[in-house]
Amino acid sequence: MCLAIPGRVESIDFPFAIVSFGGARKRIRIDLVEDVKIGEYVLAHAGLAIQKLSEEEVMEIEKLWEEMMEE
């Protein structure tokens, strides 16, 4: 239920967007996150984008962990 997954915004028909989750496309509502653009990443839960993510936060997760591990 509280599972949320990151996906890439492919097209926008505000307040909805087509978001690709590793190839699977879903219609996601995006108006509760600050101005989302095509190509950006969002974290979606039950049809709603609940957070915007930077590309680094999606793609370089391992780097983030390693940094935190050294803290």
Add this chain to the structure above:
Amino acid sequence: MRREIISKLSKQIKELSDQLEREIRIMHLCGTHEDTISKYNLRDLMPENIRLISGPGCPVCIIPDTDLQKIFHLIERKSIILTTFGDMARVPFEEKSLQYYSSRGFDVRVVYSVFDAIEIARKSDKPVVHFGIGFETTMPSTASAIIDGVSNFYVYSAHRYFLPAMDFLLSLGEIRIDGFINPGHVSTIVGSNAYIPLFKKYGIPQVIAGFEPEDVLLAIKIMLRALIKDELGVFNEYRRVVRPEGNLKAKEAMKEVFGVDDWEWRGFGTVPESGAPIKKKYEDQDALKFFEDVFEDFIPKEDRRKRACRCGEVLRGLIMPNECKLFMKACNPKSPVGPCMVSFEGTCNVWAKYGRY
């Protein structure tokens, strides 16, 4: 690469745990965390004195039978389309579930999101009632749908605020908890600052964590280090997603639509300020208000089949699923007795799925 991170973190946890000579009990608060822990067998990676306990983080599980019976009561009496999430449709009360009603010709539809329910309402003349469940992660989507105001769309709100349950659990004082792993996606909405009052009240450290095994291990490491240094507080391992203030727009939408009330949780009794009823301003879309007369003769019953089910104790972190006599015998994923075996976020279901027994 990832295996390296995991083994390095396990080593760090082992070293830290050696400095703590007592048993450390860490409770997580999210079914998805239980999934990660069971899937990657993180309990086996833990040093002997570190215990990972599962808490009330399953929105389907904590919905009391009263809500379920009210929904049954409604669909038996009114010609409506009922929409709900998949897990909820399979929770039994006596011999019935929403799936059972569907098989008997009642119009029950499983949806992926509340917005699918709105689309159904737009295409139908019948009233569409959405059985709204979930914590703060899910509430903003229901709030948006209500604000949209489609005229034949109604919500039965069984939404509950999560933080009051943490407070209530600690106030019961029946379990010793040294630290919480806080739910990453509830936190995405409420923000890390939201937990500070709870920390101030009880002094129990909390680490907000993501859902990869690395995230959970990092959270445990942060927790142990805080305990050793006696520098307690609210920590955020999931900084790539969770901001201190949370998601302001989502919080605003939630506040616009939902009030606060003392509501019952399965296994907890009444949890002060944990319920999210629909505000008067939106009562035209509140199923409880619109179908008020239907509920006049409603009297909740007890499901005798569930007497031996210990789901409530599982949710309060008092027992593990294999301490229930029915686990994997009379109660299994194919024929679940309690919701903790139905929901993908229920600890009993997760243990069954990964064969942790």
